[in-house]
Amino acid sequence: MESESQPRRRGRPRKARTGDARAAIADAASAEFAEKGYDAASIRGIARRAQVDSALVHHYFESKAGLFAEVVRLPVRPDEVIRPSLEAPDARLGESIARAVLTAWERTSVKSVGVTMLRSVVSDSAAGRLIRQFLMREIKGSIARRLRAGGADAEEADLRATLVLSQLAGALIMRHVLGLEPLASLPVEDAVARLAPAVQAHLDGIAG
Structure with a gap:
């Protein structure tokens, strides 16, 4: 299982096909969390659903916790x-x-x-x-x-x-x-x- 807190790969992450990677990742995360729950959802699965490299998810949101807080709009982490x-x-x-x-x-x-x-x-x-x-x-x-x-x-x-x-x-x-x-x-x-x-x-x- 991929570590949710692993360091980002070196080099420039692959761009999303839509050109709006952040929004695509957030939409994919929302669907992944709803379908699998927080525990079972993974950065790799969210990246795959958004059709981006997992490094790009870490680039924008740092971790699964950060991504979840963004999607659910938590007032505090x-x-x-x-x-x-x-x-x-x-x-x-x-x-x-x-x-x-x-x-x-x-x-x-x-x-x-x-x-x-x-x-x-x-x-x-x-x-x-x-x-x-x-x-x-x-x-x-x-x-x-x-x-x-x-x-x-x-x-x-x-x-x-x-x-x-x-x-x-x-x-x-x-x-x-x-x-x-x-x-x-x-x-x-x-x-x-x-x-x-x-x-x-x-x-x-x-x-x-």
């Missing part, structure tokens, strides 16, 4: 939000992740479209299923890899990452979709302070 936060030391990891996620959602440009995205995630729509797959692969996967690097086995890392994601998603839904008070109007740093210990406990594998 969750994978890019979470990545820097994972560089925090083990003891501050929960705080780092909570701050990164909650702060990203305070942006006006994110909040309006993001509420629609969250509603879609909890629905049984095709778009909702796609976004859930994206979040599982790109967010939960990143957290699980960080935990494995710290010594957790694969099964335990997956469980802890799932619990972290459930904690964050729950907070976002209660705060931004349901508008549940007093969480909805709590200053973001106060929300981080309250949420971080629970996230840290999941990261550390502490039950109860």
